Amino acid sequence: MHIAIDLDNTVLDATTAHITYYNRASGKALTAADIQDFYIYRSYGWNQEERDIIYAKHGHDIHWHSAPYPNAADSLRQLSLQHELSIITARPMLFRDVTIDWLNHHKFTYTNISFDENKLEACIAAKVDVLIDDAPHYAEEFARMRKPIILYDQPYNRAVTSEFVLRAANWVEVNRHIQHLATGLK
């Protein structure tokens, strides 16, 4: 299969790293429990422009200091033996180098990486069989197109349900869904 994989809050804990730097920038003391929105900056009352300034300043540190989720790197290494793995992140190209350095540092294995916000289009163009992501809007787009998506469970995506949305609470469950899909495609 050709599997596309998101980074933030799918293979790594982006929420904790964002909160650390956003708290420093704002003087607030939010915790992960306060984040109920996919767009973390909204919990700080910032508009997009305010967020862009903070992100440009701290984005490198946020991305470098994000912790991988348990079993994520091992899972990609195992999956790479049988599948084509394309990392697709909506991060801007500004953070390309730190992203690739981080993936190498944590021993992630993958075939390709691209920086693209329009994941549905990118997945169709690259003939991707399944996307693994946490974003509720991608899950809704994929479900509408009747394309399977493995949705990495997060507090802000629980309202999304569809027969095409396969929810996974951890990487053991992600692997279980992939095995199931791969068997169905044979």
Ligand SMILES: [Mg+2]
């Ligand atoms: Mg994400």
